Amino acid sequence: MSEQTDTQETFLHPTPLLDELEKGPWPGFITRLKKLANRTHNPMVRGVLDQLEYSYETRMGYWKGGVVGVRGYGAGIIARFSMIADKFPEATEFHTLRIQPPAGFHYSTKALREVCDVWEREASGIICMHGQTGNLQLIGCTQDNVQHIFDELNKLGWDLGGAGADMRSGMSCVGEARCEHACYDTLGAHFKILNNYGDDVHRPSFPYKFKFKFSGCPNDCANSTQRSDCAVIGTWRDDIQIDHEKVGAFIDNNGLDYVVNSVINMCPTRAIELKGTRDIEINNSDCVRCMHCINVMTEALSPGKDRGVSLLMGGKGHLKVGNMLGSMMVPFMKLKTDEDFAKMIEFTDRVIDWWAENGLDHERLGECIERLGIQTFLDAAGLEATPDMVEHPRDNPFFKAAY
Amino acid sequence: MSASTEEWKTIESGVRDHIPELHPAQVRNFGKWQYHYRPRPGVLCHVAESGEKLFTVRCGIQRQMTVDSVRFLCDIADKYCEGHLRFTVRSNCELMTTEEANVDKIIEELEAEGHPVGGTGNAITCFAHTQGWFHCDIPATDASGANKSLMDAIFEEFGREEMPNRVRLSTSCCEINCGGQADIAVVIQHTRPPRINHDILSNICELPKAVARCPVAAIRPTTVNGKPSLMVEESKCIVCGACFGACPAMEINHPEYSKFAVWVGGKLGNARTKPTNMKLVAHGLPNNPPRWPEVAEVVKNILAAYKAGGKPWERVGEWIDRIGWKRFFAETGLTFDKYMIDNYRHARISFNKSAHVRF
Structure with missing residues (x-):
């Protein structure tokens, strides 16, 4: 299947290398950008395609950052000026508005169409869905129009997200809105916690970025452990709920060998035993809440009823010390009532304040904890040490305990 | 410039409220989902405690969307999904309906526009x-x-x-x-270590910031042609590119x-x-x-x-x-x-x- 655009159109300049990306079955961004340009005759889109073609020819990028913003905010607009505007004057400016989407990337068509109308009327009409941090990214406007565009969007109920050394926009899995595994309301938590930090989203004052991500269960569909400084992951304290009749039906349908090979043998702590030939038994004190058996037998098994969240902290991407996964800091807390949220925010405030005081320029929370030592961090955060925080107690013999 | 005349006072609304954006069946069954199954690749069916079923059709998109492609998805959502849609963290679009009969129609319209249906269960999904x-x-x-x-x-x-x-x-x-x-x-x-443009470096970079950015302390201040600049100890450099973010005169790309x-x-x-x-x-x-x-x-x-x-x-x-x-x-x-x-x-x-x- 090829979806090449009509080459008879005369608005666009030739882009033979980009045109190669019009071939093949996956939805092509070049095809659709060309269609947009041919329909709207927006010179910025043409200029950007010309510059992108030049990047493909020369294998180099030609955007540079800068300072573009809106009144009262220190973040949210990503400036892009062409380094070779003399060659491609239509691509001189190509700035992005990072917009905070509704949690879980849920949209009504009304809300999305309103964005599209403003964005086509005032700017390029190009929208990235979504940035890896979790923003709706409106790509391609000019500096002299950015305030007006933001005003128009703000009137429609949209606000900018984070950028630079600040609280970044959050991200959440679909959660209780459409998932039986969700152990807390990820969407509500995203909404409440990020809006508590609204000032820090708009006004960078941290050593570097800070990200919250919200996953409803340990399957971690929001990739929070790897991609956020504070991963909020749903879990439970009591026993996995078992519908024994449905366990029997599952075994009837899938075979005893499947249950042994793909459920019991794959339990990481060997917490499941076969009971007779049509049932299983779970030793819940051995269970580490990994989700595997629940994922496989979604009708028969579900998380327990005493639900809350674990907080893993210090996750971050590659720069500068390599990828760091978040590590367990708070094994369990409730996150349902206003009091629960107040307690959570009191805790994250303490952590962020400590990091803001102690972090070096461009140092993420995880790096800061590593540099200053976990004991310093635990004391500052007001956390009691628990064995849940470690793979094993230290094997390095040298330490200085209180004396 | 419009920035100088303040006409609209910004409302710091932050994250947009998700509740009006959810599909009505998501609101009705919020926190009351019981299980799900996959009738075919690219389609999920979530069953609520009430017995209500919500079908989701997941499709690939090009991520760098245009207003036209967003409006196309909105058209389908208006036609079959009560005016609601969502996206996944891996840039798939999800169209939800309580009517099983809509599933095939949604798939047909998506595929006709070049949006493949899939990415569920043990499949690959968009990068x-x-x-x-x-x-x-x-x-x-x-x-x-x-x-x-x-x-x-x-x-x-x-x-x-x-x-x-x-x-x-x-x-x-x-x-x-x-x-x-x-x-x-x-x-x-x-x-390879960054290529340094000494002519412009001190004009566009904060030297201490670029020095501090290096994880292996390979960057040192120096003077080139009488101008302050930076040098990289190439044997130490781990070619991470961190300095380039702080200082565009230290070009790491080639x-x-x-x-x-x-x-x-x-x-x-x-x-x-x-x-x-x-x-x-x-x-x-x-x-x-x-x-x-x-x-x-x-x-x-x-x-x-x-x-x-x-x-x-x-x-x-x-x-x-x-x-x-x-x-x-x-x-x-x-x-x-x-x-x-x-x-x-x-x-x-x-x-x-x-x-x-x-x-």
Whole structure:
């Protein structure tokens, strides 16, 4: 299947290398950008395609950052000026508005169409869905129009997200809105916690970025452990709920060998035993809440009823010390009532304040904890040490305990 | 300039409230979902305690959307989904309906517009990818184009659920790796220290900031032609590119010496095994636009070997844990070399400190 655009159109300049990306079955961004340009005759889109073609020819990028913003905010607009505007004057400016989407990337068509109308009327009409941090990214406007565009969007109920050394926009899995595994309301938590930090989203004052991500269960569909400084992951304290009749039906349908090979043998702590030939038994004190058996037998098994969240902290991407996964800091807390949220925010405030005081320029929370030592961090955060925080107690013999 | 005349007072509304944006069936059954099943690849059916069923059709999009493609999806959502839709963290679009009869119609309309339906269960799904030359200020490649080329190369697997478990993919246009950890990740790798433009460096860079940015203290102040500038101790430099972000006069990208590397075994969730970082299995692959065929070949080989050898529910990294790295390299046709052995902080953690060996 090829979806090449009509080459008879005369608005666009030739882009033979980009045109190669019009071939093949996956939805092509070049095809659709060309269609947009041919329909709207927006010179910025043409200029950007010309510059992108030049990047493909020369294998180099030609955007540079800068300072573009809106009144009262220190973040949210990503400036892009062409380094070779003399060659491609239509691509001189190509700035992005990072917009905070509704949690879980849920949209009504009304809300999305309103964005599209403003964005086509005032700017390029190009929208990235979504940035890896979790923003709706409106790509391609000019500096002299950015305030007006933001005003128009703000009137429609949209606000900018984070950028630079600040609280970044959050991200959440679909959660209780459409998932039986969700152990807390990820969407509500995203909404409440990020809006508590609204000032820090708009006004960078941290050593570097800070990200919250919200996953409803340990399957971690929001990739929070790897991609956020504070991963909020749903879990439970009591026993996995078992519908024994449905366990029997599952075994009837899938075979005893499947249950042994793909459920019991794959339990990481060997917490499941076969009971007779049509049932299983779970030793819940051995269970580490990994989700595997629940994922496989979604009708028969579900998380327990005493639900809350674990907080893993210090996750971050590659720069500068390599990828760091978040590590367990708070094994369990409730996150349902206003009091629960107040307690959570009191805790994250303490952590962020400590990091803001102690972090070096461009140092993420995880790096800061590593540099200053976990004991310093635990004391500052007001956390009691628990064995849940470690793979094993230290094997390095040298330490200085209180004396 | 409009910025000087304040007409509208900004409302710091922050995250937009999600509740009005949810599909009505999501609101009705909020927190009361019982289980789900997949009637076919690309379609989920969630069943609520009330017995109500919500069907979800998941489709691929090009991520760099246009208002036209967004409006097209809105048209379908208005026609079949009560005016609501959502997107996933890996840039898929999800269209939800309580009417089973709508499912085929949604699929038909999506496919007619070139949006494939799939990405559920044990399928591959869209690469989590970055902007690249299209919009980023520090890219060494075009991640958007690489994603398109790679998804074309492994397209069939998007619409099938034939892998041992789900396969998460990512591609990143520099070593910051904004695409993130994945079962298979394709990431630009810088191979040479930055090239320094001494003529402009002191005009555009804060020198102490650039010095502090280096994780191995390889950057030092110096004077070149009477102007303050910076130098890089090349034997120390680990070519991470961190300085380039702080100082654009320290160009790390190069049309020839920016290469692709492939990493495997990153795992995002906690099911069975703990989350893991991905590991290097190929490097020095050419950055070859517009279709990056050499990279696609490696990804295809890894997927084929995993599909053939993985046991049900094993993620790529778990499959390798079982068969061992030696067999992984044999079965994928990739070559292990000394650069794949870590030599950074805590490197010994990844050494084999045992007599365990496979023959």
